Amino acid sequence: MDELTHTPAEIARDWIDAFERALTDYHEGALSDLFLKDATWRDLVAFTWNLRQAPDRDAIEAIFAEVLDEIRPRDFGLDPGKPAPSLLPYGDIPTVEVFFRFETKAGFGSGLVLLQSDQTAPTRARAQSLFTRLDTLKHVAPQWPKTERFDVAHPGVRWSDHIMAARSFEDREPEVLIAGGGQHGVMTAAHLARVGVDALIVDKHPRIGDAWRSRYESLILHQPHGMLYFSFMRYPESFPEYIPKDKMADWFEAYVSSLDLNFWTSTEFLGGTYDEDAGRWDAQVRLIDGTVRTLHPKHIVMATGGSETAHVPDLPGLADFQGPVIHSKEYYSGAEYAGKNVLVVGTGTSAHDMALDVVNNGGTAIMLQRNPVIVVNLETANQLYGDYNGRTVPTELVDTRYLAGLVYPVMVRNFQGFTVAGNAADAELHAGLEAAGMRLTSEPDETGWFMRYFRTGGGYYINVGASDAIVRGDITVRQAEDIDRFVATGLRMKDGQTLPFDAVLLGTGYKNQRTGLERYFGKEIADRVGDVWGFDPGGEINNGWKPTAQPGLWMMIGGVPQARWYSPLVALQIKAEIDGVVPAEFKQPGHISRTPQTVLVG
Numbered sequence: 316m317d318e319l320t321h322t323p324a325e326i327a328r329d330w331i332d333a334f335e336r337a338l339t340d341y342h343e344g345a346l347s348d349l350f351l352k353d354a355t356w357r358d359l360v361a362f363t364w365n366l367r368q369a370p371d372r373d374a375i376e377a378i379f380a381e382v383l384d385e386i387r388p389r390d391f392g393l394d395p396g397k398p399a400p401s402l403l404p405y406g407d408i409p410t411v412e413v414f415f416r417f418e419t420k421a422g423f424g425s426g427l428v429l430l431q432s433d434q435t436a437p438t439r440a441r442a443q444s445l446f447t448r449l450d451t452l453k454h455v456a457p458q459w460p461k462t463e464r465f466d467v468a469h470p471g472v473r474w475s476d477h478i479m480a481a482r483s484f485e486d487r488e489p490e491v492l493i494a495g496g497g498q499h500g501v502m503t504a505a506h507l508a509r510v511g512v513d514a515l516i517v518d519k520h521p522r523i524g525d526a527w528r529s530r531y532e533s534l535i536l537h538q539p540h541g542m543l544y545f546s547f548m549r550y551p552e553s554f555p556e557y558i559p560k561d562k563m564a565d566w567f568e569a570y571v572s573s574l575d576l577n578f579w580t581s582t583e584f585l586g587g588t589y590d591e592d593a594g595r596w597d598a599q600v601r602l603i604d605g606t607v608r609t610l611h612p613k614h615i616v617m618a619t620g621g622s623e624t625a626h627v628p629d630l631p632g633l634a635d636f637q638g639p640v641i642h643s644k645e646y647y648s649g650a651e652y653a654g655k656n657v658l659v660v661g662t663g664t665s666a667h668d669m670a671l672d673v674v675n676n677g678g679t680a681i682m683l684q685r686n687p688v689i690v691v692n693l694e695t696a697n698q699l700y701g702d703y704n705g706r707t708v709p710t711e712l713v714d715t716r717y718l719a720g721l722v723y724p725v726m727v728r729n730f731q732g733f734t735v736a737g738n739a740a741d742a743e744l745h746a747g748l749e750a751a752g753m754r755l756t757s758e759p760d761e762t763g764w765f766m767r768y769f770r771t772g773g774g775y776y777i778n779v780g781a782s783d784a785i786v787r788g789d790i791t792v793r794q795a796e797d798i799d800r801f802v803a804t805g806l807r808m809k810d811g812q813t814l815p816f817d818a819v820l821l822g823t824g825y826k827n828q829r830t831g832l833e834r835y836f837g838k839e840i841a842d843r844v845g846d847v848w849g850f851d852p853g854g855e856i857n858n859g860w861k862p863t864a865q866p867g868l869w870m871m872i873g874g875v876p877q878a879r880w881y882s883p884l885v886a887l888q889i890k891a892e893i894d895g896v897v898p899a900e901f902k903q904p905g906h907i908s909r910t911p912q913t914v915l916v917g
Contacts, residue, residue, distance in 0.1 A: 319402065319409050319432055321439060327393060327400035327413040329438040330430055335391040335417075341383050346376050350442045351431060355722040360449040360884050361417075361424040362386050363908045364891070364901045366861045368722045368854045374913045375445070381907040385898045387420040394425055397712065408432055410443060414715070421896050422452040422887070427719045446719035449887055454894065455510050482515075482577045484610075489515035489577070491889060492598055492612040494584035494835075497526045498878040499871035500618035501567060502546045504576045506886035512893065515610070516571075516618075517582040517600050523571050524564030525580075532648040533672040534560040537664075537693065537777045541703040543875045544710050545570055546882060552706075586835035587615060589867060596867060614889050617831070618871040624826040624834075628685070630660070632800035632807075633819070642821045643669060649676035655817035657681070658806060662688040662753065662792075663773045666822025667781035670790050673820075681814065682785075683806075685795040687756035689764040689775035692744055695737045696777045699765060710879075718880055723854030723915040726769075727762055734763035744778065747786035752794070769856065770849055773824045828872065840865050848872055853911025860885055862902070862909070867892075 319326070330349065337345040356369040362382050369375040393400065397414035409432040416425045426447040430440035451457070469477055491507055493500045496518030507514040520526060536543065540556045548570055554562070571578050579600075585607065587598035598610045625642040633640065643665035649672030659670045662684045670680040702708040702716075720729065734757050738745065745755055757763050764775035776782065784790045793814075799807045805816040828848065833841035843864045851857045858870045860881035869885055871878065891897050901908040 319411075320434065323400035323402055323411040323413075324393075326411050326430055326432075326438070326440050327415075330428070330440055330442070331391050331393070331413070331415055333438045334442075335389065338379065338383060338388050341379065343376070343380070346372065346379065348437050348441070350375060350445075351433075354442050354444060355725055356445040356447070357719060357722050358447045359718065360888060361419060361422075361426075361447045362388070364862075364888065364897050365908045366855045366859075366884075367908065367911065368915070370722065370724050370854070370913060370915055377912055378907055382901075385420065385901070388417055390418040391415060392417075397425075397715075403429070411440065417447075419449075421454075421891065422449050424449045425715075427715055444719060444722070444725070446715070448715075448718070449884065452510070452887060452891060452894075452896065454896070455890060457509050458511050459509050478575055481575075482579070484515060484577070487513070488611045489513055490612060490893060491515070491614045491616060492517065492584075492596070492600075492610055493616045493618050495526070495618035495871075496520070496523060496567070496571075496578060496580075497618060498545070498567075498875045499873075499882065500616070501570055501574075501576060501578075502878045502882040503616055503618060503871060503885055504578075505547055505570075505574050506883045507889065508574065508576065510886055510890045512886065512890055514577060514616075515612075516576060516578045517584050518578070518580055519583040521581045522568075523578060523580060524567035526564075527560045527567065528564035529647075530560050531643070531646050531668065531672065532650075533668060533675075535779070536560070536563065537696070537779060538874070538876070539697060539700060539704050541706055541710060541713070542700060544879060545875070546879050548573060549710075584835065586837075588836070589840070589865065591866075594867070612867075613893060614867045614869060616869045616871055616885070616889075617828070617835075619828075619831070624830045625821070626824045626826050627821060628660070628823050630801060631798075632802060634801075635803055636801045636805070636816075636819060637803045638816060638818050640819045640821065642823070644825075646820060649673040649678060652676065652678035652818060654678065656805075656815055657818050657820060658683055658814070658816045659820045659822055661685070661822035661824070662776065663822055663824060664776050665824075666820075667776045667778075669820050669822055671781040671784055674784055674789050681791045681793055681816075683793055683795055683798070684754060686774065687754040689756055689758065689767055690741070690745065690748060690753075690778060690782055691737055691764050691775070692741050692778045692782075695740045696764070698737070699733055714876075714880060723850065726766065727760065730762040730766045731760070733765075734758075734761050737763060744782055744786070748782060751785050751788070752792040753785060754794070772848055828870065836865075836868075840868070844868065844870075850916040851911070852914045852916055854915035862888065 350372040352372050354372050356375045358367050394414040394416040400411050400413045403410045411430045413428045428445050429443040431443045433441045490512050491514040493516045496516050500516045504514045504516050536558045581603035583601040585599040587596045589596055595611050595613050596615050599607050601607050625644050652673045653676050656679045657673045658681050659666050660683045670682050673680040697704055702713045767774050799809050806814045827846050829841050829846050847858045847870050849857050859872045
């Protein structure tokens with residue numbers, strides 16, 4: 316690695332000062348000396364009131380040129396709450412990591428820039444990547460921490476009575492209705508409460524946390540402890556590295572209680588219609604007593620975490636099978652299948668988990684594979700999580716670095732490199748699986764399991780035991796192309812053999828969340844919004860955590876990390892919409908904020 320001619324702090328200050336001057340006195344080409352030609356930028360709300368990314372210097376310039384008049388950034392400087400500028404310990408060209416903060420017309424933001432040493436540049440460095448994020452709104456005073464005494468502010472009122480009255484919404488309408496009390500629902504509600512937005516969570520389950528508690532008994536989260544923190548509340552040190560689903564469910568109850576969130580259990584969201592003239596929804600919920608109440612929120616947040624509609628593939632003759640056919644959505648425990656022959660359709664995560672659970676409880680499991688699957692050992696997968704492993708680097712710092720890297724072309728390159736290393740590390744496992752009859756893949760572009768997660772949400776398995784059982788022969792794999800059809804007693808193969816089964820378990824995933832939108836809001840709104848999850852043309856996730864084409868409708872999707880990353884941004888966007896802060900032109904179709912000008916995914 317070449318040596319730097321100036322300190323990281325000097326390089327950082329010079330670049331930040333030049334960057335601010337270029338934005339303040341912007342003209343075409345003003346950024347050419349500050350960015351490498353293939354530099355990238357990811358903005359989370361601060362400049363675009365959206366989630367947007369640019370894959371090169373020209374695209375970066377195009378976005379800034381369109382938004383600067385309204386955003387008016389200024390007062391850039393090093394972020395005193397983050398690590399000082401430092402030289403990265405890898406790479407052939409010296410690169411300095413710089414955390415910075417800035418101000419806009421609407422709020423305060425933070426960012427991360429990687430500066431690559433370049434002695435031909437006026438600032439002796441050019442940006443390799445830029446990340447910006449809105450953190451707070453200027454006109455909003457955070458409601459937390461609360462410093463007043465409750466007994467002084469509410470004389471003669473018991474705390475529990477005060478909370479129950481607030482949660483009843485008998486005398487007011489919620490500004491935001493959140494459908495779903497999982498990780499996205501509770502964290503979004505918490506961030507909305509912090510900025511003074513009155514939100515109500517409704518969930519069909521009888522108890523807070525049941526979205527996790529009701530899942531199959533053997534479920535333990537596959538991600539390490541450090542990835543799964545909730546906003547505002549860290550897990551205690553006593554928490555295990557890999558959290559069992561019941562412990563996670565109990566954490567939801569503690570979270571809602573500690574943050575005084577408005578949460579209605581045993582309440583089913585039925586759907587709604589949007590009143591454009593009033594700028595609000597007419598939303599119906601069914602209460603525990605069976606009555607239906609109509610609420611009038613300005614915004615609805617769909618926080619069910621994904622589609623609730625099970626995907627049942629068209630398998631020939633399945634209706635003729637006389638045993639139970641159960642989707643993973645309804646599966647609970649392998650103990651129910653002790654001593655039984657079970658066919659598990661699918662080879663994704665839920666299919667592997669169910670097959671292993673059946674075998675561990677004394678049953679026999681055969682997996683029916685329809686498509687090639689990506690398999691990676693847990694230890695190998697964890698390498699991709701970097702500093703989320705262990706508990707030494709603050710999660711907020713790791714989040715910033717992680718979010719900055721989620722630019723589509725960067726993801727492709729990084730995941731391809733990881734896949735090469737991962738396949739080498741897991742070569743013995745893969746050879747054993749292929750010998751057992753399982754078809755494997757690494758994605759057509761060799762980007763591996765994490766990219767498949769972003770693209771489809773499934774089709775991979777992180778091995779926590781089922782793959783070893785397949786290699787040992789405890790679980791058998793058969794191919795769908797070899798079957799003829801289901802019959803009353805099992806599965807008839809093309810060679811004439813009939814495999815007897817007592818039950819069929821479907822680990823076949825869920826339909827796109829667009830299906831749920833149509834059920835709740837009708838086809839017109841569902842078609843207007845479009846698909847949910849997978850990449851949009853601009854490289855971000857389709858309709859996730861950002862404005863949709865339907866005013867007042869927000870989609871919260873993904874796991875606990877996504878909930879922690881994006882719920883504060885959704886809360887800020889909703890608050891800004893309610894208070895009329897978002898510039899009108901930024902909402903127009905065709906504006907660079909709403910319509911990506913550079914197609915990264917097509």
